Amino acid sequence: GESVGLHLPTLSVQEGDNSIINCAYSNSASDYFIWYKQESGKGPQFIIDIRSNMDKRQGQRVTVLLNKTVKHLSLQIAATQPGDSAVYFCAENGGGSYIPTFGRGTSLIVHP
Amino acid sequence: ETGVTQSPTHLIKTRGQQVTLRCSSQSGHNTVSWYQQALGQGPQFIFQYYREEENGRGNFPPRFSGLQFPNYSSELNVNALELDDSALYLCASSPTGNSYEQYFGPGTRLTVT
Numbered sequence: 001g002e003s004v005g006l007h008l009p010t011l012s013v014q015e016g017d018n019s020i021i022n023c024a025y026s027n028s029a030s031d032y033f034i035w036y037k038q039e040s041g042k043g044p045q046f047i048i049d050i051r052s053n054m055d056k057r058q059g060q061r062v063t064v065l066l067n068k069t070v071k072h073l074s075l076q077i078a079a080t081q082p083g084d085s086a087v088y089f090c091a092e093n094g095g096g097s098y099i100p101t102f103g104r105g106t107s108l109i110v111h112p
Numbered sequence: 113e114t115g116v117t118q119s120p121t122h123l124i125k126t127r128g129q130q131v132t133l134r135c136s137s138q139s140g141h142n143t144v145s146w147y148q149q150a151l152g153q154g155p156q157f158i159f160q161y162y163r164e165e166e167n168g169r170g171n172f173p174p175r176f177s178g179l180q181f182p183n184y185s186s187e188l189n190v191n192a193l194e195l196d197d198s199a200l201y202l203c204a205s206s207p208t209g210n211s212y213e214q215y216f217g218p219g220t221r222l223t224v225t
Binding site for chain 2: 042043044045089093098099100102103105
């Protein structure tokens with residue numbers, strides 16, 4: 001069936017580096033995408049979203065890029081900090097659904 | 113503004129038993145969704161309640177059931193527990209049933225032995 005997945009399960013970076021977390025999706029009907037951050041012992045926390053009529057959206061230190069041609073989503077974190085260490089999930093709300101379908105997640109480890 | 117709260121934090125049950133998990137939605141939100149998150153996986157949608165009625169269900173068996181109360185708090189009930197039910201159970205509240213916004217609670221860690 002349709003699914004959302006991530007290329008890399010773990011990403012290790014140095015403090016101050018830029019981080020890029022990638023996500024592939026297969027549901028061509030998906031029209032809304034979200035990135036969540038989940039810290040240990042906590043529920044997922046919304047970071048940034050993007051609709052399918054956009055290819056880039058920027059927030060504070062974060063940028064989401066959407067490439068609909070290859071069904072690829074990425075999250076860029078600028079000047080990564082130790083507090084950014086967490087598991088990051090991309091999620092899609094395909095075909096008008098308001099329920100997000102989550103991928104497996106990428107663990108980001110930031111070394112001071 | 114009070115965020116989403118869940119109770120208990122941790123729970124250990126034996127296979128075959130029944131469990132009830134509780135969730136209080138964020139102030140002003142009338143929609144609650146429940147998710148199951150196995151270790152190392154993303155959350156999987158169980159069901160959603162909107163104004164005390166089930167408003168969508170994922171691929172979970174009928175032994176997973178729920179309730180929503182007039183104050184919009186919610187319960188998740190799981191009967192005949194199986195070992196594979198061990199997971200983090202997350203509750204998320206939304207302002208309405210047709211909103212992309214989901215605010216997650218910290219979850220309840222259920223261990224079935």
